[in-house]
Amino acid sequence: MLNLPLPVRLHDGCAVVVLPEEIDAVNADMVTDTLLTVLNRTGASVIADMSRTTFCDAAGIRAIIRAHIRARSLDTGLRVVLTSPIVRRIFQLTRVDELAHLSRARPGPPPAPAARGRRTRPSRCTAALKAVSSATCVSSPVAGNRDYSS
Numbered sequence: 001m002l003n004l005p006l007p008v009r010l011h012d013g014c015a016v017v018v019l020p021e022e023i024d025a026v027n028a029d030m031v032t033d034t035l036l037t038v039l040n041r042t043g044a045s046v047i048a049d050m051s052r053t054t055f056c057d058a059a060g061i062r063a064i065i066r067a068h069i070r071a072r073s074l075d076t077g078l079r080v081v082l083t084s085p086i087v088r089r090i091f092q093l094t095r096v097d098e099l100a101h102l103s104r105a106r107p108g109p110p111p112a113p114a115a116r117g118r119r120t121r122p123s124r125c126t127a128a129l130k131a132v133s134s135a136t137c138v139s140s141p142v143a144g145n146r147d148y149s150s
Helices: 028-042 058-073 085-093 096-100 126-132
Strands: 008-011 014-018 045-050 078-082 136-139
Touching: 008 028, 014 028, 028 045, 028 058, 045 058, 058 078, 058 096, 078 085, 085 096
Parallel strands: 014 045, 045 078
Antiparallel strands: 008 014, 078 136
16 A cells, blocks of 8 residues: 555554654654655544654654644544653643643544534544554544545
């Protein structure tokens, strides 16, 4: 399917991208390129699985923000699954948690964008999220998934 440097698996119409243990200036471009490529080529909602990530610097935050912006422009979803309290704190300090609605609850469907007046669909990524982890989940404020089955 996609020849990418990071593991990507499709699960119920959602792409799960497994991110490295450390994201910094050395590999952030690879992370950005992988996330953007998956978003552009599949049109699916993406789960950035950072459950094994223990370090993320500003370059890594930039990669997540760029993917968030692309997901919004494609009217699809981006979720980031976190387990590390250190990485969660970095998201809080950089206010990325405000951009992406940081939650400690078990991941569910993305929040509805009431202000933009879009119709919401149930997330097809719920099963994929449960398969990834019951970790802290950061969701971009974009409604549901597009249906590419027809």
